[in-house]
Structures are given as structure tokens and as C-alpha cells.
Amino acid sequence: MQYNSPYVAPTLTVDAVIFQVTDGVLQVLLLNRQNEPFKGSWALPGGYNAQGETTHAALQRITQQKTSVNIDTDLRYVEQLYTFDTVDRDPRGHAVSVTYMGCGRDISVNDPHAQFFAIDSLPNLAYDHGSIIAYAHDRLIAKLNYTNAVYAFLPKRFTLSQLQNTYEAVFGRELDKRNFRKKFLSLELIHETDETWRDGAHRPAKLYEFNSQKLESLSRSFD
Amino acid sequence: MQYNSPYVAPTLTVDAVIFQVTDGVLQVLLLNRQNEPFKGSWALPGGYNAQGETTHAALQRITQQKTSVNIDTDLRYVEQLYTFDTVDRDPRGHAVSVTYMGCGRDISVNDPHAQFFAIDSLPNLAYDHGSIIAYAHDRLIAKLNYTNAVYAFLPKRFTLSQLQNTYEAVFGRELDKRNFRKKFLSLELIHETDETWRDGAHRPAKLYEFNSQKLESLSRSFD
DNA sequence: TATAATTAGTGTTGACTATACAATAACTAT
DNA sequence: ATAGTTATTGTATAGTCAACACTAATTATA
Numbered sequence: 351m352q353y354n355s356p357y358v359a360p361t362l363t364v365d366a367v368i369f370q371v372t373d374g375v376l377q378v379l380l381l382n383r384q385n386e387p388f389k390g391s392w393a394l395p396g397g398y399n400a401q402g403e404t405t406h407a408a409l410q411r412i413t414q415q416k417t418s419v420n421i422d423t424d425l426r427y428v429e430q431l432y433t434f435d436t437v438d439r440d441p442r443g444h445a446v447s448v449t450y451m452g453c454g455r456d457i458s459v460n461d462p463h464a465q466f467f468a469i470d471s472l473p474n475l476a477y478d479h480g481s482i483i484a485y486a487h488d489r490l491i492a493k494l495n496y497t498n499a500v501y502a503f504l505p506k507r508f509t510l511s512q513l514q515n516t517y518e519a520v521f522g523r524e525l526d527k528r529n530f531r532k533k534f535l536s537l538e539l540i541h542e543t544d545e546t547w548r549d550g551a552h553r554p555a556k557l558y559e560f561n562s563q564k565l566e567s568l569s570r571s572f573d
Numbered sequence: 574m575q576y577n578s579p580y581v582a583p584t585l586t587v588d589a590v591i592f593q594v595t596d597g598v599l600q601v602l603l604l605n606r607q608n609e610p611f612k613g614s615w616a617l618p619g620g621y622n623a624q625g626e627t628t629h630a631a632l633q634r635i636t637q638q639k640t641s642v643n644i645d646t647d648l649r650y651v652e653q654l655y656t657f658d659t660v661d662r663d664p665r666g667h668a669v670s671v672t673y674m675g676c677g678r679d680i681s682v683n684d685p686h687a688q689f690f691a692i693d694s695l696p697n698l699a700y701d702h703g704s705i706i707a708y709a710h711d712r713l714i715a716k717l718n719y720t721n722a723v724y725a726f727l728p729k730r731f732t733l734s735q736l737q738n739t740y741e742a743v744f745g746r747e748l749d750k751r752n753f754r755k756k757f758l759s760l761e762l763i764h765e766t767d768e769t770w771r772d773g774a775h776r777p778a779k780l781y782e783f784n785s786q787k788l789e790s791l792s793r794s795f796d
Numbered sequence: 797t798a799t800a801a802t803t804a805g806t807g808t809t810g811a812c813t814a815t816a817c818a819a820t821a822a823c824t825a826t
Numbered sequence: 827a828t829a830g831t832t833a834t835t836g837t838a839t840a841g842t843c844a845a846c847a848c849t850a851a852t853t854a855t856a
Contacts (some may be wrong), residue, residue, distance in 0.1 A: 358623060399669075434654045
């Protein structure tokens with residue numbers, strides 16, 4: 351591919367904000383940088399997007415390689431977020447980053463430099479990755495408000511308390527138990543199963559399942 | 574800027590979906606292509622994004638040059654939409670396009686090849702620009718539902734009928750007059766002025782103004 | 797100067813939704 | 827049997843949504 355003008359494209363990169371909820375805490379996957387720039391800081395998994403490669407494919411390749419996370423199998427919800435393009439965001443030169451958000455559960459990372467951090471106690475971040483994470487978190491809150499996307503954080507069968515905990519972890523605030531249950535059940539996104547969950551010296555909880563693991567918009571939203 | 578690997582970036586382009594509402598019709602600005610590919614088809618204003626240039630700056634430069642529309646002064650609301658990146662979207666080679674949506678009113682275009690088209694009677698479109706316009710329209714509907722972004726389509730002072738017409742043009746359906754007025758006034762985004770608007774053989778209408786021309790989120794939404 | 801034509805402006809009711817709030821049920825460990 | 831822990835459930839009040847039709851103010855014209 352050639353141009354008659356001396357056109358030079360900016361570098362194109364992709365970055366992923368990978369969320370999971372563990373023990374009632376919303377977490378983000380980060381990698382400790384082993385090289386300059388920002389050596390020692392933590393960064394989102396990301397890298398260069400070559401010509402002929404979609405951003406999704408680049409992301410798949412990069413996260414697989416750098417964190418052993420497979421975005422197609424480990425993540426149950428993936429969405430493109432925003433493209434960050436300020437000229438000085440990478441000290442090495444103009445790099446435009448197409449960012450994605452992904453959600454999963456019980457994600458195992460083998461790389462010793464990769465680690466999940468609670469959203470409210472993030473370490474020193476490289477580049478503009480703090481802004482990217484904040485943007486992703488806002489979007490995630492919005493998504494959970496008007497879609498069934500929570501399914502991505504939960505096992506196939508789950509209790510209503512787990513469901514509520516997940517919402518609370520993402521929203522960063524507590525919800526009323528009775529109102530939450532009434533409302534969520536009225537949305538008809540989940541159904542009861544005949545299984546119960548026993549977990550300690552207390553009443554066992556009914557297990558529920560989502561009717562569909564596909565993204566659906568709600569008729570009305572939370573909050 | 575150099576890489577030690579033989580990295581080649583895709584071409585980076587920007588495209589803008591520029592909306593206005595005229596005579597109760599939502600319109601999109603298009604350019605008739607004078608060159609291959611897609612010669613004779615209509616396309617969104619757009620072009621190459623060079624290294625060292627933000628996507629916003631590229632858009633500003635390109636729309637100014639190709640359509641004489643100045644996105645900073647002619648448009649009262651501009652937002653980045655989505656980045657389209659499929660490998661075959663441009664027959665000349667892999668081009669990743671960062672797309673924007675912009676809204677204004679009474680936009681004058683000098684270029685004889687540039688023209689506004691009603692959203693529901695678009696001509697033959699180049700590239701994937703049909704999908705981009707559809708995406709932008711969806712987003713615009715959502716924005717008007719939960720923000721005060723309509724202000725971008727209206728003059729400083731306007732009647733409630735004009736306001737309702739604008740919503741109807743964007744939503745593509747009629748709204749109940751009494752409910753619309755009640756609800757919109759209850760949002761406290763606009764205030765009455767002491768002026769009225771006379772326009773034909775009928776009762777004159779009160780003119781209103783927005784309290785703020787900055788984007789604000791609504792406490793509750795339409796629809 | 798009355799009448800027709802046209803758009804502006806206004807309220808009520810019933811259904812549904814949101815919020816605030818506390819007691820009982822079911823299980824395990826001691 | 828009792829204590830401890832989590833699960834489960836209902837009501838009342840306020841607020842919001844959706845459906846629906848007439849009067850007010852102006853101009854043109856008969």
C-alpha cells in the first residue's frame with residue numbers, strides 16, 4: 351500500500367482493561383513493566399497493532415502472549431471502549447491506542463509480572479492508563495445498569511447474594527437487599543434452579559441461572 | 574521514531590458524522606466522491622490522520638478543507654464514536670478509522686460536492702459508511718435520551734414546539750405534547766424568556782433558553 | 797367584525813416503579 | 827437447646843409514566 355503524499359501513520363496500539371470480581375472486590379489486570387519507558391510501573395496489557403490485523407486480533411495475540419489470558423475463552427464480555435490519541439501519551443512518539451474492556455471470572459495468570467489489583471488501590475500506573483481504567487470503570491457501571499452484562503462476572507449458577515455482591519463491587523456502594531431482589535427478579539433475566547448452595551453454618555441459598563449469556567438491554571435500569 | 578522490529582502501522586483515518594435538524598428532519602453531511610474508490614458514491618467527510626496530529630485536529634483540518642465546516646465553531650457538540658478497523662473496509666489497504674459525531678444547526682456548506690441528506694433517504698454510500706451512520710444515529714438517540722445535548726441543534730432561543738420537533742426528528746417517532754412539555758420542564762434544563770415568537774396566523778409561542786450549553790446528564794431519561 | 801384556520805398551552809387519572817424499612821427461616825457449631 | 831450466621835420475604839408511601847382533549851391567542855378572510 352502506497353501513498354503519493356509523504357504520509358506517515360501514527361503507531362497504532364491496543365490496550366485492554368480486564369476486570370474480574372473476586373471476594374466482592376472489582377479487580378483490574380496489570381503488568382509490571384520490565385523495560386523503559388515507565389520501567390517498574392504497572393500498565394494495562396497492550397501492544398502494537400500491525401497492518402492487516404484487526405484491533406481485536408491484536409488484542410487476542412497480545413494478551414495471550416503477555417498474560418496467558420485468552421480474551422475469547424477467558425472473558426465472557428468484551429467491548430471496544432475509546433481511542434486515546436493525545437500526541438504525548440507515549441514518550442517514544444505518537445501512539446494512538448484503541449482500548450477495550452473485558453470481563454471474566456477466576457482468571458488465572460501465569461506470568462509472575464501479571465497481577466490483579468483492586469480498583470480502589472491501584473499501584474503506580476504507566477502512560478495514561480489511569481485515565482483509561484477510570485473511563486472503563488465508568489462504562490462498566492453504565493453497562494451493568496442497563497444490560498445483563500453481570501453474567502460475565504458470575505459462574506453459571508449463582509446465588510442472589512453473589513449477584514448483589516457483584517453489583518456492589520462494581521458500583522462501589524451498597525444496595526438494599528429486598529429491593530435489589532425484587533427488581534432483579536422482575537427483569538426476568540434469571541431463573542431459579544433446583545439446586546441450593548451450602549456454605550457454612552447458615553441457611554443455604556437457592557442457585558439461579560441466567561436465561562441467556564448474550565448481552566441484552568434491560569427494560570429499566572438500576573439506580 | 575523507529576522500531577527495531579519491522580512494524581508497519583495500518584493507515585489511520587478519521588471520519589465525521591455531522592448532524593443537523595432542518596425543517597423537522599434529521600440530516601447528515603455527505604461528500605460526493607470525485608475519485609476512485611467508490612467514485613460517484615457519497616461518503617462521510619474524512620481523511621488521513623498523520624503522525625503527530627490528534628484525531629480531533631485531523632478532523633478539524635479535514636472538514637474545514639473538504640466541506641468548509643469548522644467543527645469547533647459550527648458544531649456545538651462533538652464526541653468520539655467508535656474505531657472501525659476491519660481489514661477490508663478500504664479496498665486500497667488496511668485503514669483504521671476513528672469516527673466522530675458532531676451536531677450543529679444551519680450549517681452552510683460551500684463545496685458543490687457536499688450536501689446534507691435526510692437520515693431516512695440516504696444515497697449510495699462508500700465504504701462501511703452506512704454502518705457508521707447507523708451507529709452514530711443510535712448513539713445520538715441515546716445521548717438525547719440522557720443528556721441535554723439537544724441544545725446543539727437549536728438556536729439560543731426556541732419554542733417548546735421546536736424542541737419537541739427536534740426530539741421527534743432524532744427519535745423518528747412522535748411524542749405526546751403534554752407529556753413532553755411536563756417532563757422536559759421538570760428537568761429544569763431550560764427557562765422561559767420574556768420574548769415570544771410570532772410566526773403565522775396563530776397564537777404566538779413563548780421562547781425558552783437553555784440554562785447551560787454544556788453537556789449535562791439528566792436525572793431521568795425520555796422514552 | 798364575526799368566523800375559520802392554525803398553532804400554543806394546559807391537568808387528571810390510573811398503572812406502574814422506586815424507596816425505605818425489619819422480622820422470620822434454615823442451617824451449623826457448640 | 828441455644829447462639830450465630832446468612833437467606834428469604836412484604837408493605838406502604840412517594841414518585842414517575844402514559845393515555846387522553848379541550849381552551850387560548852393570533853391572523854386571514856368573508
